[in-house]
Amino acid sequence: MSDSPPTPPQDVPSGIAERLTDQSQNVLRDIARYADELAEHREREARLAEQDERSEAIEAEADDLPDGVPGKATITVKEINDHRYYYWQWREGDQVKSKYKGPVESDE
Template sequence: MSDSPPTPPQNVPSGIAEKLTDQSPDVLRDIARYADELAEHREREAQLAEQDEQDEEVEAEADDRPGDVPSKATITIKEINDHRYYYWQWREGEKIKSKYKGLVSDE
């Protein structure tokens, strides 16, 4: 272990790094625990926000799902004679079932 203090990472704002150098080892350990918990909390919030977006996409997709298409169906694109089409697709036992949804627009 070196006798000189560690160099803070470049992405730590200098004001924070300066404040940390004045703290006791106990306070620094408390700050480290808090920083880990805060990072986990923010990551969890980001994951929940991403999941909410995905849920909204699934709900929007389900809004135009015909009654005879199960909720586990996904949308697939098939190319037939140089045209692309959307199909609902799902598995029933050993068989894969499909139902036409519409033409893929070239947007």
Template sequence: MSYEPPTPPASLPTEIVNTLNESTPERLRDVATYAEELAEHREREARLEKPADQDEVEEQPDDLPDDVPSKATITIKEINDNRYYYWQWREGEKIKSKYKGPVDSEN
């Protein structure tokens, strides 16, 4: 690891860079965790809002539970350093989730 501070991406506003530079390591780790979770949330929202191509036929997963709609996607949640799969789908304005199982650490 270099003894020089990292160079911020040019796309980051100066105000954010200054705030981060003044933050403690603990706060920086909290910001990093939040930013990663927020990015995953927004990507998931974009996938759920994207209209399905009618010409494209997707295979139905073999392990899709009866109470989970076919439009559901699988997402990974990290809880207390453990990772789990969840089915997620949109019902109106709400996002619904159903537990699928733990993420195998060997995959």
């Protein structure tokens, strides 16, 4: 370990870095624990927000499902004679069921 103090990462604002140099090692360790917990909290919040967005998208898509297509269905693309088509697909027991949705637009 070097005798000189560490250099703060470039992403740390200079005001924060300067304030940290004035703190005792106990306070620095408390700050480090708090920073780790805060980072974990923000990551968890971001994951939950992403899950909510996905759930809303799935629910919105489920509202658009035609009759006979369950909410667990996914969209797949099948190519038939050089043409591409969307199909709803889902599993019922050992069988995979499909229902035609429409052609794939050429700009996709």
